[in-house]
Amino acid sequence: DIQMTQSPSSLSASVGDRVTITCRASQSITTYLNWYQQIPGKAPKLLIYGASSLQNGVPSRFSGSGSGTDFTLTISSLQPEDFATYYCQQSYNTPPWTFGQGTRVEIK
Amino acid sequence: EVQLVESGGGLVKPGGSLRLSCAASGLSFSTHNMNWVRQAPGKGLEWVSSISSSSSYIYYADSVKGRFTISRDNAKDSLHLQMNSLSAEDTAVYYCARGFYASGSYCLHFDYWGQGALVTVSS
Numbered sequence: 001d002i003q004m005t006q007s008p009s010s011l012s013a014s015v016g017d018r019v020t021i022t023c024r025a026s027q028s029i030t031t032y033l034n035w036y037q038q039i040p041g042k043a044p045k046l047l048i049y050g051a052s053s054l055q056n057g058v059p060s061r062f063s064g065s066g067s068g069t070d071f072t073l074t075i076s077s078l079q080p081e082d083f084a085t086y087y088c089q090q091s092y093n094t095p096p097w098t099f100g101q102g103t104r105v106e107i108k
Numbered sequence: 109e110v111q112l113v114e115s116g117g118g119l120v121k122p123g124g125s126l127r128l129s130c131a132a133s134g135l136s137f138s139t140h141n142m143n144w145v146r147q148a149p150g151k152g153l154e155w156v157s158s159i160s161s162s163s164s165y166i167y168y169a170d171s172v173k174g175r176f177t178i179s180r181d182n183a184k185d186s187l188h189l190q191m192n193s194l195s196a197e198d199t200a201v202y203y204c205a206r207g208f209y210a211s212g213s214y215c216l217h218f219d220y221w222g223q224g225a226l227v228t229v230s231s
Contacts, residue, residue, distance in 0.1 A: 049217035095167035
């Protein structure tokens with residue numbers, strides 16, 4: 001199975017900060033990589049699919065990049081509603097499709 | 109508006125069974141891959157099972173293989189998860205989620221999610 005490792009596990013940041021979260025796959029997944037945001041008590045929300053495509057309705061301050069094994073989610077200017085947990089997820093080939101362990105973004 | 113609504117969660121004793129359902133509306137249910145994803149209390153997301161649009165392709169996580177059965181009824185726009193031989197490790201919120209391929213993309217992603225159904229396995 002493909003293992004997904006996110007870093008950091010948590011971070012503290014201020015409104016307006018640029019935030020970067022990384023995700024590493026245990027083998028190449030080309031660009032079969034998605035990013036989700038989860039607010040406590042809510043269902044996950046898709047942000048980015050195919051490593052870099054912004055889901056409809058998601059603010060442009062969110063962006064994704066990478067290919068192969070290394071990927072990045074960037075929030076260009078952190079907003080109050082962005083404090084949440086972020087997960088990467090691979091959908092390379094057939095299941096099992098695995099998630100990273102999550103990165104919690106907290107208010108500094 | 110797309111809606112996925114899970115039902116059937118609850119408290120069950122170890123070794124017991126439970127059947128979750130997910131009612132879909134606002135989407136062409138019969139043409140899409142559907143999935144179950146779970147989240148144990150305070151933990152991350154775990155993909156559980158996937159079923160193709162016509163039920164031809166079914167997959168399970170190793171952690172549930174042989175105990176859980178995914179199915180769908182395209183005539184009723186519903187997805188199901190039969191869970192047998194439950195243990196405390198199965199305690200989680202279970203989400204149904206649509207698997208989608210955007211135009212020009214081969215990357216399946218979960219674009220619509222239900223609100224989740226809590227399953228608690230405890231004596």
